Each structure stands twice: as structure tokens, then as C-alpha cells.
Amino acid sequence: MKKRFHVNRNIKIFGVIALIIAAFFLGRALNNPHSEHQQTATEHEHSDNAPTIWTCSMHPQIKLNNPGKCPLCFMDLIALTQSMNNDDTDTIPRLVLSKRAQALAGIMTVPVVRREMSSDISMSGKIAFDETRLEIIASRVSGRIDKLYANLTGIQVKKGDHLAMIYSPELLSNQQELISASAAMKFLPESASELVRSNAQSLFSAAEERMRLLGFSQQEIRKIVDNQTISDNMTIRASQEGIIIDKGVNEGDYISVGSPLFRIADLRSVWVLLDAYESDLSWLRLGQAVDFTVEAFPGETFHGTISLIDPVVNSQTRTIKVRVIASNKDLRLKPDMFVKAKARAPVTQSGRLKKNSLRGKWI
Structure with missing residues (x-):
């Protein structure tokens, strides 16, 4: 009986030793520095051989073959390798919400379509007599x-x-x-x-x-x-x-x-004399609709039409006078009232200001 007990004990010791040796070689194989170096060198070689493209950090959808400026924000483009731009890799951050989360957040989506829009140009000025x-x-x-x-x-x-x-x-x-x-x-x-x-x-x-x-x-x-x-x-x-x-x-x-x-x-018609900045001049046209408000009637909006854009720039304020004709049948608008106005600039589907059909006509 003593002999059988001694044999079983030796078998267990050899088994533990075999397990330790197997674990040692397995760990060495997984952490082989030569293999890692070879993989890194291969990736580096692939990256060097891949063509470099240029993108915008603010608009990642912009991808060009040559360096330059972003056509949307005019920032300098940054280099982006082709491997980073794999079609299978989504470089644009996305937020995925479940239907329940969308309903709770009140998120609605519409198809992307081309249509005419308008840009608001803010101006200030005062009411004057219609000469x-x-x-x-x-x-x-x-x-x-x-x-x-x-x-x-x-x-x-x-x-x-x-x-x-x-x-x-x-x-x-x-x-x-x-x-x-x-x-x-x-x-x-x-x-x-x-x-x-x-x-x-x-x-x-x-x-x-x-x-x-x-x-x-x-x-x-x-x-x-x-x-x-x-x-x-x-x-x-x-x-x-x-x-x-x-x-x-x-x-x-x-x-x-x-x-x-x-x-x-005759105050049934008045002029609204507004000051426009030079940078906004390209968005203003004769016959353009203008909405304005006065402090005397808060919450109420009045309407007018651009009848003249001064051909001379004020050398001190660097602004241009814009004259608006407004109806005043109820005589509530008084000369020298201060106004805040917004001109609606219609923009075509191509992103340009819509042509003015009143050019050259008397308003």
C-alpha cells in the first residue's frame, strides 16, 4: 500500500511541472517581441506606401488629394492616410438612439432636399419723412x-x-x-x-x-x-x-x-433710413422685403420695401444708407423713431442671392 501511494504522488508532481512549462511557452509565444516588431514594420510600410489625402478637422466629409483650404470654412486641411479612410471605417462620429429615446428627445428627421432659403440681414436706423x-x-x-x-x-x-x-x-x-x-x-x-x-x-x-x-x-x-x-x-x-x-x-x-x-x-407713407455694413451689401437688393420693429409698439412687426441703396459709403461709420418705404395709414409711425430691422435675402438652391426682378425700375 505504501508503494501505491508513492507512485500516485509522483504522478501529481510531474503533472504540475508539465502545466507550468506549458504556460511558460504559451506566454512567451504570445509576447514574442520579434512578431510584434514584424507586424509594426508591416503596418508602417503599408502606411508609407498608402496615398495621402487631405481633410478638414471641422468638416471630415471634405477629402482632397492635395493640401489647401477647406472650401466650406477655409481652414487649412490636415493629412489623412488612405488606411485611415477605409470605407469600412466610419470616421464621422455618430450618435445612435433607440426609437424610444428619439421619442423622448423629440427628435424628428426629414429627407435632405434642395430648396430656396433666406438669410436675415440685421440693420438699425430711424424713421424719416417721405420727401x-x-x-x-x-x-x-x-x-x-x-x-x-x-x-x-x-x-x-x-x-x-x-x-x-x-x-x-x-x-x-x-x-x-x-x-x-x-x-x-x-x-x-x-x-x-x-x-x-x-x-x-x-x-x-x-x-x-x-x-x-x-x-x-x-x-x-x-x-x-x-x-x-x-x-x-x-x-x-x-x-x-x-x-x-x-x-x-x-x-x-x-x-x-x-x-x-x-x-x-403726408405721413401716410414714411421712409425708414437704415445703416448697413459693407459686408452685408452683397445681400441687399432694390425691392427686397424688410421687417422692422419700434420701441413704441413692442411685439409688433412692420413691413417695408427697399427703394434705394446709397451709392456712397459713410467714411466715418463705414456703413451704407438703405432707404425703405413703409405704409403708415394709421399714422402710428413717427419721424425720428428708432427702428431695428431685418432684410430677408432669398437664396437660390445653388446658394446664391436670388436675382432681383425690380432692377432698373422706379419704386
Whole structure:
């Protein structure tokens, strides 16, 4: 029995020794430096032989054969070997979400399509009078202001409203000529020749035209002819609807021909004068839609159209004046209000500014 126990013990010892030797050779084979060096050399040789391509660190989808600038952000391209750009290797980081995660995050996707878009150009400025709707009423005769009906600035008037009455002795001679020319036509004998009748008609037409140039209406001229009466007073009337923004005379003032009496502004249309940067000039066109806001009406957006882009750059601010026409029928927009505006620049599918159909037209 002692002999059998000794044999079994020797077998176990030899088994443990065999296991240790096998583990030693296996580990040596796995960590063979010669094999690793050979593999690294092979990879290095493959990398040296692979063609080098160039990509952008911000836009990895850009891959070019030569160094240069990124066509999207204009950054310098970096070298990328072909082995790093294997089609089987995804170089763009991706985020994969389950359907449940997409629903919780509220993520929605749409197919990539080409379509027209718009770019917003921000500008600031202020509201101004529409100069095409400004009317200056000046005296056409010398005399004295006898009566001032519109004696306040800021009041609204309609076309034909009485503004002032002028006393002028010059009116007497012009009215007398009109009455004389009218009587000459009226009392022509039936035997008068066509030449005489034509001359009489010409004299009357000339006298009538002089009265119109002095500011008399057709109704006033007809009244003078019918009543055969003359007066040294003349009524000044509003030539358009609007608001009196300037009053240049008072009652009793003596005036001469051409003296400015009133300035009337029709505020149903206003200009918005904006400052645009030089870098934004290529995105602005005549007829382009502009949205703007004013502090007086927060949350409300007004609309207008570009009517003029100043051809001269301001040498101090390096900006360009952009004039916008805006409707103001309710008269809420006041001159000199500050505005913040955005011009919508339509961009075509190719990424260029859409051509302007209003170029060369009067706005």
C-alpha cells in the first residue's frame, strides 16, 4: 500500500511541472517581441506606401488629394492616410438612439432636399419723412398776412383747407385784366372776323392763366368773371392732405414773392433710413422685403420695401444708407423713431442671392 501511494504522488508532481512549462511557452509565444516588431514594420510600410489625402478637422466629409483650404470654412486641411479612410471605417462620429429615446428627445428627421432659403440681414436706423410727400407752400405775391387760419404746427389739414389770407395790391391789376379780357370777348360784334375773335380768346386765356399761377382756383376765377368784382385779398389753401410740420409766418407779417409760409407732410407713407455694413451689401437688393420693429409698439412687426441703396459709403461709420418705404395709414409711425430691422435675402438652391426682378425700375 505504501508503494501505491508513492507512485500516485509522483504522478501529481510531474503533472504540475508539465502545466507550468506549458504556460511558460504559451506566454512567451504570445509576447514574442520579434512578431510584434514584424507586424509594426508591416503596418508602417503599408502606411508609407498608402496615398495621402487631405481633410478638414471641422468638416471630415471634405477629402482632397492635395493640401489647401477647406472650401466650406477655409481652414487649412490636415493629412489623412488612405488606411485611415477605409470605407469600412466610419470616421464621422455618430450618435445612435433607440426609437424610444428619439421619442423622448423629440427628435424628428426629414429627407435632405434642395430648396430656396433666406438669410436675415440685421440693420438699425430711424424713421424719416417721405420727401416725395412733403409740400412747401410759398407766397406767390408780396403783401401782408391779414389772417392766419392754421396758426399751430402739428394740426392735420385736408386738400383745399384755408390756411391764411394775404393782402396784396398786386392782385388788383391782375383781376382787372381778367375782367377786361372777359368783357372784350363777351361784347364782340357778330361781324368780327375770326382773327379778332382768336386774339380776344388768347388775351382771356392768358389773363386766366396768370390768375391760376397766382394761386386762384378755377372756381374763384369764374366768380370774379361772373360778378365783375375785384379784391386785394387772396386765400392760401392747402395743396395736399397732411400735417403742418412747420409754420413760417404770423399774422401781420409782411412777405415777399417766394416766402415759405407752411410745410405740410403726408405721413401716410414714411421712409425708414437704415445703416448697413459693407459686408452685408452683397445681400441687399432694390425691392427686397424688410421687417422692422419700434420701441413704441413692442411685439409688433412692420413691413417695408427697399427703394434705394446709397451709392456712397459713410467714411466715418463705414456703413451704407438703405432707404425703405413703409405704409403708415394709421399714422402710428413717427419721424425720428428708432427702428431695428431685418432684410430677408432669398437664396437660390445653388446658394446664391436670388436675382432681383425690380432692377432698373422706379419704386
